[in-house]
Amino acid sequence: MTKAQKEEKARNERKLQQMLAAGIKVGGLAEEGDEAGEEKKKEKKPKVEKKRGGAMQKKLEEERALAEAAERARVQAEAAAKEQAEKERIAREKAEKAAAEKAAAAKAAADDDIDEDWEAAAASDKEDVQDSWDAESDEEGGKKTELPSRPKQKGGESESEEEDSEEESSDDEEATAAQLAEEKRKREAAERREKAHQAALAARSKDNLRSPICCILGHVDTGKTKLLDKIRQTNVQEGEAGGITQQIGATYFPADAIRQKTAVVNQDGKFELKVPGLLIIDTPGHESFSNLRSRGSSLCNIAILVVDIMHGLEPQTIESMNLLKSRKTPFVVALNKIDRLYGWKKIDNNGFQDSLALQSKAVQNEFKNRLEQTKLAFAEQGFNSELFYENKNMSKYVSLIPTSAHTGEGIPDMLKLIAHLTQERMVGSLMYLSEVEATVLEVKAIEGFGMTIDVILSNGILREGDRIMLCGVEGVIKTNIRALLTPAPLKELRVKSQYVHNKEVKAALGVKISAPGLEGAIAGSRLVVVGPDDDEDDLEEEVEADLASLFSRVEKSGRGVSVQASTLGSLEALLDFLKDCKIPVANVGIGPVYKRDVMQCGVMLEKSPDFAVMLCFDVKVDKEAQQYAEDNGIKIFTADIIYHLFDNFTKHQAEQLEKKKEESKMLAVFPCVLSPVAVFNKTSPIVIGVDVVEGALRINTPIAAIKQNPTTGLKEIIHIGRVTSIEREHKQIPICKKGQPSVAVKIEMGSHQPTYGRQLEEKDMLYSSITRASINCLKEFYRADMTNDDWQLIIKLKPMFDIA
Numbered sequence: 001m002t003k004a005q006k007e008e009k010a011r012n013e014r015k016l017q018q019m020l021a022a023g024i025k026v027g028g029l030a031e032e033g034d035e036a037g038e039e040k041k042k043e044k045k046p047k048v049e050k051k052r053g054g055a056m057q058k059k060l061e062e063e064r065a066l067a068e069a070a071e072r073a074r075v076q077a078e079a080a081a082k083e084q085a086e087k088e089r090i091a092r093e094k095a096e097k098a099a100a101e102k103a104a105a106a107k108a109a110a111d112d113d114i115d116e117d118w119e120a121a122a123a124s125d126k127e128d129v130q131d132s133w134d135a136e137s138d139e140e141g142g143k144k145t146e147l148p149s150r151p152k153q154k155g156g157e158s159e160s161e162e163e164d165s166e167e168e169s170s171d172d173e174e175a176t177a178a179q180l181a182e183e184k185r186k187r188e189a190a191e192r193r194e195k196a197h198q199a200a201l202a203a204r205s206k207d208n209l210r211s212p213i214c215c216i217l218g219h220v221d222t223g224k225t226k227l228l229d230k231i232r233q234t235n236v237q238e239g240e241a242g243g244i245t246q247q248i249g250a251t252y253f254p255a256d257a258i259r260q261k262t263a264v265v266n267q268d269g270k271f272e273l274k275v276p277g278l279l280i281i282d283t284p285g286h287e288s289f290s291n292l293r294s295r296g297s298s299l300c301n302i303a304i305l306v307v308d309i310m311h312g313l314e315p316q317t318i319e320s321m322n323l324l325k326s327r328k329t330p331f332v333v334a335l336n337k338i339d340r341l342y343g344w345k346k347i348d349n350n351g352f353q354d355s356l357a358l359q360s361k362a363v364q365n366e367f368k369n370r371l372e373q374t375k376l377a378f379a380e381q382g383f384n385s386e387l388f389y390e391n392k393n394m395s396k397y398v399s400l401i402p403t404s405a406h407t408g409e410g411i412p413d414m415l416k417l418i419a420h421l422t423q424e425r426m427v428g429s430l431m432y433l434s435e436v437e438a439t440v441l442e443v444k445a446i447e448g449f450g451m452t453i454d455v456i457l458s459n460g461i462l463r464e465g466d467r468i469m470l471c472g473v474e475g476v477i478k479t480n481i482r483a484l485l486t487p488a489p490l491k492e493l494r495v496k497s498q499y500v501h502n503k504e505v506k507a508a509l510g511v512k513i514s515a516p517g518l519e520g521a522i523a524g525s526r527l528v529v530v531g532p533d534d535d536e537d538d539l540e541e542e543v544e545a546d547l548a549s550l551f552s553r554v555e556k557s558g559r560g561v562s563v564q565a566s567t568l569g570s571l572e573a574l575l576d577f578l579k580d581c582k583i584p585v586a587n588v589g590i591g592p593v594y595k596r597d598v599m600q601c602g603v604m605l606e607k608s609p610d611f612a613v614m615l616c617f618d619v620k621v622d623k624e625a626q627q628y629a630e631d632n633g634i635k636i637f638t639a640d641i642i643y644h645l646f647d648n649f650t651k652h653q654a655e656q657l658e659k660k661k662e663e664s665k666m667l668a669v670f671p672c673v674l675s676p677v678a679v680f681n682k683t684s685p686i687v688i689g690v691d692v693v694e695g696a697l698r699i700n701t702p703i704a705a706i707k708q709n710p711t712t713g714l715k716e717i718i719h720i721g722r723v724t725s726i727e728r729e730h731k732q733i734p735i736c737k738k739g740q741p742s743v744a745v746k747i748e749m750g751s752h753q754p755t756y757g758r759q760l761e762e763k764d765m766l767y768s769s770i771t772r773a774s775i776n777c778l779k780e781f782y783r784a785d786m787t788n789d790d791w792q793l794i795i796k797l798k799p800m801f802d803i804a
Ligand SMILES: Nc1nc2c(ncn2[C@@H]2O[C@H](COP(=O)(O)OP(=O)(O)OP(=O)(O)O)[C@@H](O)[C@H]2O)c(=O)[nH]1
Pocket: 218, 219, 220, 221, 222, 223, 224, 225, 226, 227, 284, 336, 337, 338, 339, 340, 403, 404, 405, 406, 407
């Protein structure tokens, strides 16, 4: 023990005696002796007032001793709590690890059974668990799927180090204490959240399902909108008996409405509806589907892929299929426009099977043919498909439901199948979860409300006043819900009271949120609610991670195109697509294109001009940005369909190649060997008759003779100029190939052209004068024009021209 420590100990003992004398209980201190002395070093040193007489002094000392004792007790209690928390943490981690191993083993076993399914195979490699129906086949329907644990709290490891330092100033001690307290608070917040998360998971029940969320996708003009209208309208026309409600961005079909609508195909009453309703997203297409995402997977439980039976699979259908596959979203196919089969006799809103049975043989045959063609086209894309009522294995075969958005036929079948598939095969993801799960579908300015966000709430409850977080272009937006708005019932719409204010709303539904500071909110962003126990910084990191992960997908080399999309979801889809097409991306952005975005893209003009291109999906381009792009030769492509961007880009690349080819015309030298047969003009210009003995002679080819210097004996390359004309029988021809009849060629050179009879002799063989650069140019632009023999000749000529 050092001298200072001894003195300190003696001081402590004196104080202890004083306190004991004053009747103060000092738990543990007396017994702990030296340890307590050590502990003391961490404590704040109380400030000492100057002596003001004996009694006063004594009182002060008593007070100080009292404060010290209280402080010591607090420190000890904290240490004990810390130790306990640590013990709990270790125990919990152990339990979690064991549970994870068990779940992985169970999953592996389950996967064995279903590995052949495309969806299951896709699902098996996902990190974030979002049930697709195949991950839960009938047998395992009730099995709970654990949602991922929230990120663990960092920090908290450094405490012991701080305990060692002896000579810390009181400021430092205060800072350390504050730091420790902060870490502790964070850790506790994370623990509470994790506990709440697990409790929410545990509270889920098969008897408490929420409504599935359904999206509609497909190629342009297949009838997506019309189909949506028809689904809505048929019910709405029958009055609002079924209670269908128009929501923000979605239409809600309660169970009654579905029952009513599917009655025609459920006459035996065997089909029992278990889901409370169905939420169909109103805006058809890629974008809304892409936006419904959470941690990389989809919030949309099931999708309807619309295919025009008269057209079969079209580019966007395939794009949609791939999107659905990548998000592991089960789907059914509406084989739409069956009423266009020649001679179709309609029965409005009928079940498909019944309607088909009433058609003539010719119509039935045409239907069969088109169905087979469609199945074949699906098979070519790697999907098994089957007519829905012949589909014995929904996990392995996609169901095709013939529909007509005009007559309503097949729509009852479609609704029934969607309800069936979701309630039987997706129980895991449909069990109502009290935690909020929501995504921003659209960002809109609304008169009287300012900037608002349309949100699809797929789980949990949102309340007025809730503190929320979401991605914004300038960073995470943190705000409080000012109003939760849903549309006024249809009847009242005409009265112009557009929205109803709600104190709270429960999943699943679409709702408009008005809140301060929503400018720059990004559609497709996750929306999280900050609970009273949550740590805002942690949640902020979580929300930001979505954006960061997309922004981190740029090329490390810094060479690539710039992309700009309207929403997080569409940006993700676009990046996925470009990755598949092997188009590198150097910059990404969300929202309208401004000059600064174009300037950033312009950096590529120097690095790699081919990539000085902006691919913009569903975004506006600012005028100034457009002007800047035009002035500086930066291409901006905008499109509402992803593959159009690809087409534009590939077309642009082809044009660029052609341009470069044109520019490189003088550089490219095709190989040839010429044997002169006559000299018509000795020089300026040289005009000779030649036979092409190897390769092919073209206009513009530079020509050289290779001779040996008679005095030095060294090799000499004598450049004699470029071929400016090739003639046979007084006719100009552009090319003379090996073995063709002799031609007369004119070879010109600016000045000092060698002369036949002096530097040149008629017997000298002539060669196309190749260089390293000319070979590279052939490789880059003229591969298609070069034959194997040409390349062989190049190899032969290289040493003659001293090319390595
Ligand atoms: N005969 C017939 N025509 C249909 C059917 N469904 C849609 N159409 C017609 O096809 C055209 C396109 O329909 P939309 O509903 O606008 O198609 P969409 O897929 O929403 O098109 P986009 O929004 O442009 O992608 C319209 O003229 C519809 O009337 C159908 O079942 N039968």
